[in-house]
Amino acid sequence: MKKPFETQDLSSLREKLIGLGEQSFRKSYYPELQNSIEELERFRALLDQTNDTIFLVHISTGRLADVNQSACRQLDYSREVLLTLSLDDLVQLNGNEKLSELFFSPDSGEQNTGMITAMIMKRNGDPIPVEITLRVVTFDENIYGVAVARDITERIKYQQEREKRAWHNASQAAEAERLKTEEELQESEEKYRLLVERMNEGILVLDSQGRIIFTNSAMNKMLGYGVGELLGESLFSIISQSDMYNAVFYRNKFVHLEQLNSRQYEVPLINKEGHQIFALLSQSPLKDKDGNITGSMAVVTDITERKKIEETLRLTEERFSKAFNASSSLMCINSVDEERYIDVNDTFANITGFTKADLIGITLLESNILKQDDYIILKQEFINEGYILNVETSFFTRTGVIRQGLFSIERIKLNDMECLLITINDITEYNQMEEKLAHLNKLRLIGEMAAGIGHEIRNPMTTVRGFLQMLGSQDDSAKNKRYYDLMIEELDRANTIITEYLTLAKMKTIIKKDLNLNDILDAILPLIMANASKNDIYVEVEQNYIPNLLLDEKEIRQIILNLVSNGLEAMTPGGRLKISTYIKNQEIVLAVQNQGPEIPPDILAKLGTPFFTTKETGTGLGLAICYSIADRHNAAIKIETNPKQTTFFVVFHP
Amino acid sequence: MYMQYQSELRKYVIPELIFGSGALHLAGRYARNFGARKVLVVTDSGVVRAGWTEQVTKSLESAEIPYTVFSAVSPNPRSEEVMEGTEVYLSQHCNVIVAVGGGSPMDCAKGIGIVSSNSKHILNFEGVDRVFAPIPPLICIPTTGGTSADVSQFAIIRDVQNRVKVVIGSKAVVPDVALVDPDTLTTATPYLMACTALDALTHAIEAFVSNACSPLTDVHALEAIRIISSNLVPAITDPDNHAVHNQIMLGSLEAGMAFSNAILGAVHSMAHSLGGFLDLPHGECISILLNHVIAFNYPSSVERYERIGQAIGLDLRGMSSKQIKNAILSRLSILRNAVGMERTLGQHGINPSDIPKLARNAIKDPCMATNPQRANQRDVEVIYEEAF
Numbered sequence A: 001m002k003k004p005f006e007t008q009d010l011s012s013l014r015e016k017l018i019g020l021g022e023q024s025f026r027k028s029y030y031p032e033l034q035n036s037i038e039e040l041e042r043f044r045a046l047l048d049q050t051n052d053t054i055f056l057v058h059i060s061t062g063r064l065a066d067v068n069q070s071a072c073r074q075l076d077y078s079r080e081v082l083l084t085l086s087l088d089d090l091v092q093l094n095g096n097e098k099l100s101e102l103f104f105s106p107d108s109g110e111q112n113t114g115m116i117t118a119m120i121m122k123r124n125g126d127p128i129p130v131e132i133t134l135r136v137v138t139f140d141e142n143i144y145g146v147a148v149a150r151d152i153t154e155r156i157k158y159q160q161e162r163e164k165r166a167w168h169n170a171s172q173a174a175e176a177e178r179l180k181t182e183e184e185l186q187e188s189e190e191k192y193r194l195l196v197e198r199m200n201e202g203i204l205v206l207d208s209q210g211r212i213i214f215t216n217s218a219m220n221k222m223l224g225y226g227v228g229e230l231l232g233e234s235l236f237s238i239i240s241q242s243d244m245y246n247a248v249f250y251r252n253k254f255v256h257l258e259q260l261n262s263r264q265y266e267v268p269l270i271n272k273e274g275h276q277i278f279a280l281l282s283q284s285p286l287k288d289k290d291g292n293i294t295g296s297m298a299v300v301t302d303i304t305e306r307k308k309i310e311e312t313l314r315l316t317e318e319r320f321s322k323a324f325n326a327s328s329s330l331m332c333i334n335s336v337d338e339e340r341y342i343d344v345n346d347t348f349a350n351i352t353g354f355t356k357a358d359l360i361g362i363t364l365l366e367s368n369i370l371k372q373d374d375y376i377i378l379k380q381e382f383i384n385e386g387y388i389l390n391v392e393t394s395f396f397t398r399t400g401v402i403r404q405g406l407f408s409i410e411r412i413k414l415n416d417m418e419c420l421l422i423t424i425n426d427i428t429e430y431n432q433m434e435e436k437l438a439h440l441n442k443l444r445l446i447g448e449m450a451a452g453i454g455h456e457i458r459n460p461m462t463t464v465r466g467f468l469q470m471l472g473s474q475d476d477s478a479k480n481k482r483y484y485d486l487m488i489e490e491l492d493r494a495n496t497i498i499t500e501y502l503t504l505a506k507m508k509t510i511i512k513k514d515l516n517l518n519d520i521l522d523a524i525l526p527l528i529m530a531n532a533s534k535n536d537i538y539v540e541v542e543q544n545y546i547p548n549l550l551l552d553e554k555e556i557r558q559i560i561l562n563l564v565s566n567g568l569e570a571m572t573p574g575g576r577l578k579i580s581t582y583i584k585n586q587e588i589v590l591a592v593q594n595q596g597p598e599i600p601p602d603i604l605a606k607l608g609t610p611f612f613t614t615k616e617t618g619t620g621l622g623l624a625i626c627y628s629i630a631d632r633h634n635a636a637i638k639i640e641t642n643p644k645q646t647t648f649f650v651v652f653h654p
Numbered sequence B: 001m002y003m004q005y006q007s008e009l010r011k012y013v014i015p016e017l018i019f020g021s022g023a024l025h026l027a028g029r030y031a032r033n034f035g036a037r038k039v040l041v042v043t044d045s046g047v048v049r050a051g052w053t054e055q056v057t058k059s060l061e062s063a064e065i066p067y068t069v070f071s072a073v074s075p076n077p078r079s080e081e082v083m084e085g086t087e088v089y090l091s092q093h094c095n096v097i098v099a100v101g102g103g104s105p106m107d108c109a110k111g112i113g114i115v116s117s118n119s120k121h122i123l124n125f126e127g128v129d130r131v132f133a134p135i136p137p138l139i140c141i142p143t144t145g146g147t148s149a150d151v152s153q154f155a156i157i158r159d160v161q162n163r164v165k166v167v168i169g170s171k172a173v174v175p176d177v178a179l180v181d182p183d184t185l186t187t188a189t190p191y192l193m194a195c196t197a198l199d200a201l202t203h204a205i206e207a208f209v210s211n212a213c214s215p216l217t218d219v220h221a222l223e224a225i226r227i228i229s230s231n232l233v234p235a236i237t238d239p240d241n242h243a244v245h246n247q248i249m250l251g252s253l254e255a256g257m258a259f260s261n262a263i264l265g266a267v268h269s270m271a272h273s274l275g276g277f278l279d280l281p282h283g284e285c286i287s288i289l290l291n292h293v294i295a296f297n298y299p300s301s302v303e304r305y306e307r308i309g310q311a312i313g314l315d316l317r318g319m320s321s322k323q324i325k326n327a328i329l330s331r332l333s334i335l336r337n338a339v340g341m342e343r344t345l346g347q348h349g350i351n352p353s354d355i356p357k358l359a360r361n362a363i364k365d366p367c368m369a370t371n372p373q374r375a376n377q378r379d380v381e382v383i384y385e386e387a388f
């Protein structure tokens, strides 16, 4: 008997075993070595090309272990000579330290990395100013120091020139400035006074005790006081007491000027009527001629209104963000102009399989979740209408799985920026569920009808069969014998169909017990094997650990047998049928895989409909029965088909 | 069967070999020549107790090579042990592996080599030619006269979860050097000696009737059958005889050279399946199955079995092929009983209901590919039943 599949498998296995396979060679490090050497050579060339001088130092001795070509060139030594020297022979630091001691800090022993400037000596004794970067590396458990020195002669020259120029310019300008200032002083004082009075911002001046010694009119207006009313008052009287700690904190800031630089604070002030006002204070110290601090001056801006708006905005955004992230729809926010992702919610990430990081920054089109055609249609609609509401479009996950969604797109404002809010309502499961429900309804309806008429047909048939049998045995002419037999056979076939049909329809009393699918499979395995070997088909069984389920043993046997015999019939001799059990996504799966031809889509859609069959002798009820058994066990039947094989999965939800 | 493959190409690969008393003292020198920075010595507790591990580490010390000893290896080495050993190998920055012991430490060492340079779990390499990156230098020092893991391209690892043995076959795991020292047999127990020698004899027989046999391997296979069958009983009854040790070690080595290149057959497929299921010593499994597989294979290779009969010392002149078959089977039974291997499958606690599962795994074993007679599920079940 010929077994094309196995023979091919075995002979290629045998070829490899006896050492004649493509990959059957003894280990060779040579190709890898060759690669490494080439890489090293390229790297070496790079190091030699750079203008920086590079030294590799034995930490223990300070001796040079290796140098690059620029080191030889710039220092005018041959490599051989350099390798007899130590780093300290070449480099002079500003102090008494030695460079070789700087790789590790002397007290902590930790490794130092960093940059220092130093002089490096050429062979003829000329010093080159350099900037040296230090680093410690470990090869093969030996510790080396790497010092990379960069020539900074040019940079120093340039800096010195610039400083010289700057100093010269500055001294000339200073003299001219002094003369001009004295003239202008008189004039400007008047100008400043007017400015202060007319300013929109309030001005507040305190003495060193924290008493108010000046307010401008804007300041008075802000707090509702008349001219001069605030003079002599303590700063305390205008800071809100609602928060004592903060009040003390602010007062200290003002009075003692802990920080002498000008600073900005948001401070809650209180007006004459006792209402709270948020103000932004920019404070700077006042000094006398000798530089002693005599008090402080603050520019005060009323930011109450701004604060309110900010707060409302924050609340709105918080609410939006909560709704965004908790939504069970896929949502994303994209920029208006290029549709770049600004944010996506968790549902979006979970269903599409992209992470936020994958998406943020790229454009909608780049993310490839839409077909180009669909994208153009959506975009056109959006341009026409200004929004999109529940347009059904398919979209893709990262792995390319197609899903169905209802797309809505609208413009929203986020942080003062116009954005697109895209919402996708995933209806894939819903569509699948609808199809499934329709299928089950059809089954049930047909079943009920069948049960009704089944008996009505069977009774007369029994009578007819009996008479046929009788007549057949009485008829003398043997030549009619085969017609009688044929008639009886046909009747029996019709009867089988009806019996199977009734199985499908009857609400059989099913007895579910705590059983293991594997045990049931084991029990009928001999039957399956016998059947398979009759058809010359090899059965492979892969049982994995699965927990017990509530099962009706007879029904489960039937579902397995139906799926197996389906598979056997689909295959030509020599094929391989695989039965496996396993857990996937917390569901228990029974898979029956055959190597039969691919099921075309139009047939796939009709599978499981009673009387639908592609076989010459089939009743068309096998799979329909499987569906109704699966239904009674809260299980689903899924089918995957491709040119190589077709797999039926029974998926139990425990 | 043989006609079909006669015109085919043949390949012959074996490691660099040193054979003879004192060979194991060369471990240090070889490690140094391989540029060893640090050596991982893979061994097991029995070999440590017998003192052979220490002899090897002394040799490393005298070559001034640092080493770490990994001895947590079970009789049927497990995938977890391979992963643990790899952890040690990598964390200790080793770059050469020395395996000292029977098949278990050597197989485990091969596993460690594979995982350390291919960076995947060992069970990913099941099958043939699945190892791509070369493993680090591997020096094998066998201390039993049987497994031939020191010359072969196979590593057999036990997957405890699934109770199966995983066969990994690749020319890339052939060791670099085998230091075969007959002195190591002085500490073998009679049971170990019987198990390993019967295994070696089976290697030679299966290689000789393999459908991948060739004149290159036949010489070694026949010589191994002759040497082992005539020294097997003395090895048990006269345990201090150095000349016998020498012969057993040589026979085992020749059997290894034959089967590494001509591969094995159904006895090993079925023994791997059995050993995975029961955690039984490999030699025990082999000895239970050998006769029953020969009976099954006999019709396919009548002429070759006749030459085996001559090699085990039978005078077959004037006998019919059926008489020859019976003579060979009964001689092998006598040998087996004489070295105390008498138990059957049933006596090892197998249930008849386990047989279909055992057979299913045996068919999947690579060694089935070179068995002279094609065997299907039912055939293998029948052989197990007969061995029951």
Ligand SMILES: [Fe+2]
Residues within 6 Å of the ligand: B147, B199, B200, B203, B268, B282, B286
């Ligand atoms: Fe073996």
